[in-house]
Amino acid sequence: MTRNRIAAVAGILSLALAACGAPREPAEPADIPAPEVEAQFADVDTARILAAADTPQEWLTYGGNYDETRHSPLQKVNVETVERLGVAWTYDLRTARGVESTPIVVEGVMYVTSAWSVVYALEAATGEELWVHEPDVDKSVGVNACCDVVNRGVAVYDGKVYVGVIDGRLQALDAETGELIWSTVTVDQSKPYTITGAPRVVDGKVLIGNGGAELGVRGYLSAYDAATGKLVWRFYTVPNPEKQPDNAASDAVFAELANDTWGDEGAWVEDGGGGTVWDSIVYDHVGDQIIFGVGNGSPWNRTFRDPAGGDNLFLSSIVAVDAETGEYKWHFQTTPGDNWDYTATQTIILADLPLGENGETRRVAMQAPKNGFFYVIDAATGEFISGEPFVPITWATGLDENGRPVEVPTARYGTTPILQLPGALGAHNWHPMAFNPELNLAYIPAQEIPQAYAEDSRFFDDPANWNTGSDFAAGAAPDLPPGTFEAIRASLKGRLIAWDPIAQEPRWTVEHENAWNGGVLSTAGGLVFQGKLGGEFVAYDAATGEKLWAHDVKSGAASGPATFEVDGEQYVTITTGWGSAYALVAGMAYPDGVPPSVGKVVTFKLGGNEIIADAGLPMIERTPKGEDFGTTEMVAAGTVHFARHCAVCHGQLAVSSGVLPDLRWSPIAADAASWDQVVRGGALASNGMVSFAEELSEEESEAIRAYVLRQAHNATASQEAPTSDQP
Numbered sequence: 001m002t003r004n005r006i007a008a009v010a011g012i013l014s015l016a017l018a019a020c021g022a023p024r025e026p027a028e029p030a031d032i033p034a035p036e037v038e039a040q041f042a043d044v045d046t047a048r049i050l051a052a053a054d055t056p057q058e059w060l061t062y063g064g065n066y067d068e069t070r071h072s073p074l075q076k077v078n079v080e081t082v083e084r085l086g087v088a089w090t091y092d093l094r095t096a097r098g099v100e101s102t103p104i105v106v107e108g109v110m111y112v113t114s115a116w117s118v119v120y121a122l123e124a125a126t127g128e129e130l131w132v133h134e135p136d137v138d139k140s141v142g143v144n145a146c147c148d149v150v151n152r153g154v155a156v157y158d159g160k161v162y163v164g165v166i167d168g169r170l171q172a173l174d175a176e177t178g179e180l181i182w183s184t185v186t187v188d189q190s191k192p193y194t195i196t197g198a199p200r201v202v203d204g205k206v207l208i209g210n211g212g213a214e215l216g217v218r219g220y221l222s223a224y225d226a227a228t229g230k231l232v233w234r235f236y237t238v239p240n241p242e243k244q245p246d247n248a249a250s251d252a253v254f255a256e257l258a259n260d261t262w263g264d265e266g267a268w269v270e271d272g273g274g275g276t277v278w279d280s281i282v283y284d285h286v287g288d289q290i291i292f293g294v295g296n297g298s299p300w301n302r303t304f305r306d307p308a309g310g311d312n313l314f315l316s317s318i319v320a321v322d323a324e325t326g327e328y329k330w331h332f333q334t335t336p337g338d339n340w341d342y343t344a345t346q347t348i349i350l351a352d353l354p355l356g357e358n359g360e361t362r363r364v365a366m367q368a369p370k371n372g373f374f375y376v377i378d379a380a381t382g383e384f385i386s387g388e389p390f391v392p393i394t395w396a397t398g399l400d401e402n403g404r405p406v407e408v409p410t411a412r413y414g415t416t417p418i419l420q421l422p423g424a425l426g427a428h429n430w431h432p433m434a435f436n437p438e439l440n441l442a443y444i445p446a447q448e449i450p451q452a453y454a455e456d457s458r459f460f461d462d463p464a465n466w467n468t469g470s471d472f473a474a475g476a477a478p479d480l481p482p483g484t485f486e487a488i489r490a491s492l493k494g495r496l497i498a499w500d501p502i503a504q505e506p507r508w509t510v511e512h513e514n515a516w517n518g519g520v521l522s523t524a525g526g527l528v529f530q531g532k533l534g535g536e537f538v539a540y541d542a543a544t545g546e547k548l549w550a551h552d553v554k555s556g557a558a559s560g561p562a563t564f565e566v567d568g569e570q571y572v573t574i575t576t577g578w579g580s581a582y583a584l585v586a587g588m589a590y591p592d593g594v595p596p597s598v599g600k601v602v603t604f605k606l607g608g609n610e611i612i613a614d615a616g617l618p619m620i621e622r623t624p625k626g627e628d629f630g631t632t633e634m635v636a637a638g639t640v641h642f643a644r645h646c647a648v649c650h651g652q653l654a655v656s657s658g659v660l661p662d663l664r665w666s667p668i669a670a671d672a673a674s675w676d677q678v679v680r681g682g683a684l685a686s687n688g689m690v691s692f693a694e695e696l697s698e699e700e701s702e703a704i705r706a707y708v709l710r711q712a713h714n715a716t717a718s719q720e721a722p723t724s725d726q727p
């Protein structure tokens, strides 16, 4: 490998002089070995990422290339050989929280992240640790993370590794040593902003967005100077409450277009309106523009957010801006006046599709956002080309000729709950989609997770961290009718869909056992790789969906896999540890206990025969530790408070997936004083369980305890939970 040092070109000038017969300087020998100069480590630049297809042995940027197709030209691992794929090495990320990282591989070094924004540099062929960077996060910020304290990966450029830290910092590390070069705070840290997405780097600018729209922030995308960490431009996605210029790249388009789509009052004025850019950011080199996906409204419910009822630009939109200046070029809004947390932050893939009559290609952007429609839009103008639902949806009947959804009348819910598809977890979430340009197929990690939406009548009286205006207690009750959990489980579906974006229809579909599976990798070996929640890592035939190979990775695996080559050997990597929003809220989806979440990097090669060590997770005795207590009114009040304040982390209906403690089995729930110390006293704040003293009175907190214990006793009585020891 040449990545450590290279010799500089030596002595050419003196040799040339000698050949011309110039007088020799006897004191100096002709060949002076030039001093060894330090080759720039990880010398990645825009040209190199643009030419990623020519260096398929590397995985240079989050989506594999600037078009973010996640399609690798490598083909040593292919439909014939894949049966010999086995584990080459594993690396323990030492976390049980969610892992969503796609590794970057440059010159034989892998850069990967895990929960709490920790960065690891590993020898890509062996998994040997080179360095680890802990960003030193105050873990109480975990309360701001809507969907676990995850991180989706780094960017590597000009000898540096860039990571967005969960508390809103953007950091540049020395790629060789992991030492911190610069660190910039990109958000107002007094607000509940987080960063979970991977930065991208284009022409010396690091692009980074943020999250927090569940809790109330104003979204934007920023470009920082890659060398210095200084802000170059910022594009806000929502106007400021005064609708005045921010002295930002977005000023002109707000004045022209976006300000008028917002009313002058409503909760957005306080809450920032949302529209966070928390995942997809794509560089379109043809238009020299950045195309990015914008998130949901804050609060979700437009009736509260903006009673004027406008489209609320640029919520739930795909937006294109000039790469150099950040100035607006075009937008396409997938969900006007978002009301349901239908983000348009999902994977954006650029491709040249043969859409013309004579097979002429058109450069398009494709997205399968949460709202359930697969969109093909013109990459140069944002013009809508086509869109069809890729899963069953109930909120709209279709799209009009401009791509605007035709909503069903009940979709904008009132106080009576409506069960709707998709729910807030979306028909597709952050799990990366891939695109095979030879087959012209997009591979969508799709899901059906319905949600009961209802207007939250307590919106103004009972501020919660998650004050979305949509009632999280809808459908919850202290004593649920028998069969409720079975019915919920039956409604949850996950699948891998090979979608033909030209015909706008599925070519093939694989049904999974669970909703919420992993991201996808496509390869020229004719394969599609996907991790599954139950712990299987699978290779399918890209053309037919036939399952060709699978390996038990002993943990839920949700991230996007990557492939690379070192010394002629092709490797395939997936990071495991499922975490994230679904892991936290959807424990009730798993009757037999949940798949373990074990943070690991697992790398495969042909003929690999390493064993993945068992997780050795602690056993939790699934029995109530305290008495069932409390009046009917008290438990009913506890139901509502739990749904509003606790369910997003400890699981809906008080059933946790195990990533965070299942409060039903907690010994702390047995004792009022210990409970109060944790819930209102903040005794575990340094581990991410902050005090709820501002939101909850002692009486309300005690009502939650009564509700939790009621659920514990109900579960054992109905044998919903096994009473034996289970991991």
Ligand code: HEC
Pocket (backbone or CB within 6 Å): 142, 143, 144, 145, 642, 645, 646, 647, 648, 649, 650, 660, 661, 663, 666, 667, 668, 669, 675, 678, 679, 684, 687, 688, 689, 690, 692, 704
């Ligand atoms: C943002 C996520 C989050 C929210 C919201 C949250 N918790 Fe927690 N909670 C945690 C984490 C993380 C831990 C584990 C802390 C640790 O490992 O010490 C925890 C632990 C606990 C524990 C200790 C359990 C045990 O057996 O160790 C109790 C009790 C608890 N939470 C109660 C609540 C209640 C009640 C609510 C709602 C009012 C709530 N939590 C809301 C994140 C959250």
